[in-house]
Amino acid sequence: MGVPSKDEMAKALLGPPLAHSRPLVLLLREPWLIPILILAVGARLYQLTAASIWGDEGSSLLLAQYAPSGIWFHAARDVHPPLYFVLLHYWTALFGDSILSIRLMSAVPGVLTVFLGTWLVYLTSTRRAALLACLLLALLPTAVRYSQEIRMYSLMCVWLMGATLALVHWVRAPRRARYLAIYVVLMAAGFYTHYFTALCVLAHWLYLLVLRLQAEHPCHCITRPGWWLANVAIVVLYLPWLPGLLDLVRHWEALKVGGDVDWEPAITAGSLPSMLWQLLAQDDGENMPWWLFVSVPLLVLAVCLSTAWSDRSRYRFDLMMVIYSVLPLSVVFAISLVSPIFIERYLTAYALGLAILFALTIDRLARRSRVLAAGLLGVVLVVFGLGLKNNYTVDPNDQFSAMVDYVNQHAVAGDRVVLGDMFWYLTYGYYDRVGVQMLLFTPPSADGTSTRPNEYGFGTLIDQQAGVYLDSLELLPEGNGRAWLVMSREAPDEFPSIPGAWREVARHAGGDTQAVLYDTCHPVCRSR
Structure with a gap:
């Protein structure tokens, strides 16, 4: 027997493109899954307790000290819903309130999000794309950062990535109502965790609308009664929180007086590129040469456009990730023209889609040119490495x-x-x-x-x-x-x-x- 070629070795490791019927058990058997998840764990545990708790984290701890009824009351007057604080209340009751313990409550969902994102790509693309997605999600700087903060953003990532995964299962098998039931629970949990969950709903509706309007093989999921009933169920589950939300809206001026909203400076033409730099490298890019400042945003734009253009599959799952990533950024940027809310941590859950889009693009390039694919992967890893370095640069003695x-x-x-x-x-x-x-x-x-x-x-x-x-x-x-x-x-x-x-x-x-x-x-x- 001869020595196996590089192509044969790659095929042995990565395998052929996935059939849509592959079950979860096959993902769990992949030889690369556990090592990369261990990498994700390490990325989130490293320097986990180095930085001091800051004001937002302190407010989480103060709110979590109340009983659930008190959390419900005070969260209704705060700018975030109550679910995270209720879970933090019980977490500290079980595991204590050491800084390691309370930040682990964000690190654990952070790792779970990596797995869910990998599962999503495993279902919709190739094994190589899933491997790349797992790696990039494990190292995505904004995801790592907010997996180390005592706030709700890491938990929000779990709900929204899980709901998107459930949506993919349902689109492939719309007769299976259990996927819609899971979707309802996860989306309701998302709404009880952060109001920006509404952006995920918009992305999912737009995706289903695109499927319905495509010329070849139109998918009628958006017109199915089950989809409408699922969204009604989400609204019904949210009704108990609605009085508190309406009261908060009525007292919006009180939030402004206290500096809890509208503290973000007005956006400029450079705010969108700066946001992308923050999400991918934890650097606003304001001190960079102009050519470098626009380079990564232009790369992201090229990746999104090429992915949307090249996706001719029946269910347009790649296009779904473009919508999931781009629509929230665009909507929040537009709203910020009136009231500034263009804040990195609020968009962390949607930045996960950027890591997946990079993985899909690298996988697609590899079929034509391994050199180009390796080059793009190298660029992404360098940018992510810069972001992780910025995350980890903490002087424990100057806190x-x-x-x-x-x-x-x-x-x-x-x-x-x-x-x-x-x-x-x-x-x-x-x-x-x-x-x-x-x-x-x-x-x-x-x-x-x-x-x-x-x-x-x-x-x-x-x-x-x-x-x-x-x-x-x-x-x-x-x-x-x-x-x-x-x-x-x-x-x-x-x-x-x-x-x-x-x-x-x-x-x-x-x-x-x-x-x-x-x-x-x-x-x-x-x-x-």
Whole structure:
């Protein structure tokens, strides 16, 4: 017997294009699946606890401390639905609230999403495309990042990728109602996790409309009663949350006052390319040469157009992924022309489609030119590698937690901590080990109006009667004569004026913040 050729070895590993009837068990037998999933696990566990918890994560932890009924009430006044916080509540009850534990609740769904995306491509394309999709989903920088954050974005990826997978099964076998039942449950879970799930619904409807309108072999799934009943079922399951959502809409101005919405700057012509750079490389690209700044967005555009043009299959599954990726980006960009909501983490679930589109394109190129396919794969891996490097670049000694640890070590009974920003207030309590009294500095604005948070947005997490707010440093109770002011490190304008009798004793920085210890006693006080 002769030595097998490269073609024969590739065929032995990757096999022929998949028949649509291949069951899940064959995917589980693939020799490359477990190693790449282990890579996905490693990518999400590496540096998992290195970065300090930040404001959004702190709000997740505060909200998860309530009982489910309290979570339902307060989430209705926040900008996100309740499901993630309810699950986090039970997760911490079972596994504790260490930073490793609570971030694992995002890492686990992150790995599950890689598997679901791989399964989706395995059903609709070739084994090689599935292998490539698995690899790129495992390393997609935005997916890795939000698999390491105590927020709902990784969980949202599971629901939407799972629902898309269920839709594919149903399109191939529309008589099997169980796929629609699974779709209903997953989409309802998505809506209870993040409002941007609506974009996935739009993508799925547009995809089915395209199938119905195609000249050859039109697919009538969009007109089937089962599809309409499934969407009605999703709405019915969502009805319990509707009163809270409508109340939130009515109090939209209250969210603006608290800075919980409309904080994103207005978009520009460069916002879309910048978003693609953020999703793929965790870099906004603003400091790049113009030719480099437009290169990756143009590559993404070419991949989407070529995939849509070349897909002549009956069910247009490749085109479905183009719609899944492009439609949400386009809709959110258009809405942001009026009200800025063009935020990377909100679109992470749809960026998964970009990784899959790269895999499909590389697989398609490999049938014509292995050199071109290898070149494109190399470019994508370099961009992803840059993104992972940016994700992992964390100095554990220059973190907000290090600053709080310094206060923990040097605080004495009766010390107060005055925080100049709501985000720091949400985070500080997690790291506090000495039980200092925490106050939030809320000086009146120039026209005399209060800057205290209202009962919507992050303000819902603060008891309005708990004496947390401090409108002036002169009103700080005398206490033991010591106060820590937490302020910005570079431009500490949260406290524009410090009482003249206060004397700085010490300071310690952590990340972009610093804690400054003051002796607040007047001379008479110190002489006692």
